[in-house]
Amino acid sequence: MSDTTISRGNVRSQRRGRVQIAFRKPGFMVGFTIIAISTVLALFPGFFAPYDPNFIDYQAVRQPPSWQHPFGTDLLGRDSFSRVIWAYSVNMQMAVLATVFALVIGVFVGALVGYYRGIADMIFGRVVDAVITFPFLVLVIAIVAVLGPGLINMYIAITLVGWVYYARLMRAEVISQMANDYASAGIVMGYSDLRIIFRHLLPNAITPVIVYWMTDMALAILLGSSLGYLGLGAQPPQAEWGVLIAEGRNFITTAWWLSLMPGIAIVLTGLGFSLIGDGLADLLRPRG
């Protein structure tokens, strides 16, 4: 009876095996390292930055990179390296706060309309159409313009627009998962709708949403610094990459390091999130 014999093997060790496989992929490894370092910098900027980011030294204005000031100094003599490091806490915070509420709202709404369909789904479809027709940045700028500039208002604006993308993805995935008999089995077993949606469908439907979330965190940093650059996000003198690039803009030919260094920081963290998203797609896919 080959049918009743089961190969030996511990489930937990197989789980660990998959994590190891993910880490063996160079892309995921690099992404993970970048984001790990960025997170540490964001949590303890004071520990790594040699100077106070807002300390003004008129004796050392617009100095080129040196051992004393690795990224040079700006027009007020503030240490550029320290300001880039301190900006990590603002920009990493952006990556999380601008996306996590959109993620939660989108997953809930998307799962519910995907499961129940009907009139709510049709209304949802119109809302998605309406939001997606506008260019993302234009819509966010319009909302910030109404609410007023600042970090909190920027998070609200990005969440108001961003949840639609998560909900759309979640809805499609829930609908495709419902074609599986385990969803019907849940109904036949007499489980409640909420149990079927959140205990059965959601864990199977969420993988693409998580992968998109990683990309979206990169986009959020880009968007946040764009708004900072335009003067609608973080406000000077706060150290934020977009603000730093804007401050160096007038001196791009004479003091190139002012804009280049925060630019590199943006590219690196964006790359890190994208690489992690790639690796997670493999890691989270259910087998069999």
Place this chain on the structure above:
Amino acid sequence: MSEAVLEIRDVSLAFKGKRSLLDVLSNTPVKNVNALNGVSLDLRQGETLGVVGESGCGKSTLARCIVRLHEPNGGSVHFHGMDVFASHERGDRTYNRRVQMMFQDPYSSLNPRMTTGQILSEALRVHDMCPEDDVPARLANLMDLVQLPGDALEKYPHEFSGGQRQRIAIARALAVEPEVLIADELVSALDVSVQAQIVNLLLDLQDRLGLTILFVAHDLRLVRHVSNRVAVIYLGRIVEIGDSETLFASPSHPYSQALLSAAPSLDPDDKGRKIHLEGELPSPLDIPPGCPFHVRCRHKSPKCTTEQPKLRPIAGRGSVACHHAEEIENV
């Protein structure tokens, strides 16, 4: 005759067709897929009722209607006298506990993110089947019932073969101690050797637990092996229903005769007596008037093209829906 557990009366179900803008403008009527057209049958306490028919004849739709996965457009389903589709019964989960269904595809009917233990204990907990302390013992007991080793509880569905997964699906259905099991093509996706194991397991469990089974399948030998009674479905209607041995030995409806003669014989000398049906199976979008089988029937008369035959008992056989049931010779 024992008491009917499930009484299905005139159940019909049409899936709404898509209507394009052009159809609306040209006033073309909507084409509905008439999956079930007035199916009536009783499922009796402790019996196994086989349901056979071609692909697309409505076998699975009937099974899904019984467990409320589809709501019929007309007719009723009564369980111990209780109307299953009455609006105040809809929220009642005890019906779903007492009438369980097992699905055709063992690869999609188990949640890939839950271990066997989680799948089974969820069923036990949601319906408060036993005190919390007894859950592990009950799980071990269920594994024994479906003859799986105890360490299967720790594993995920992808670690099992198709046959093992069907055992888990059976265990899940049994966990909530149902009275009726609906087996929708339970073994169609499995190897023949494994099919026998699963079917024998099911029959064994039926003996031990006193289950009533509705066995939907297209494999005629299998149905003959497991069923006490058999219903033959054609285009969403029952054309013949009766005692399994009688029906297989001497089918009365011309369609049943053709269907049974199409089953391959194990006797190498059995060279013929195959009835070849003329023409195609009519589309359920457009069911012919009168007897739905008349377009393919060898015995059709003018009456067949206009008047739809009712299912009526024939002496010495089951019930047959054919105007000429008495005249047609048994094959």
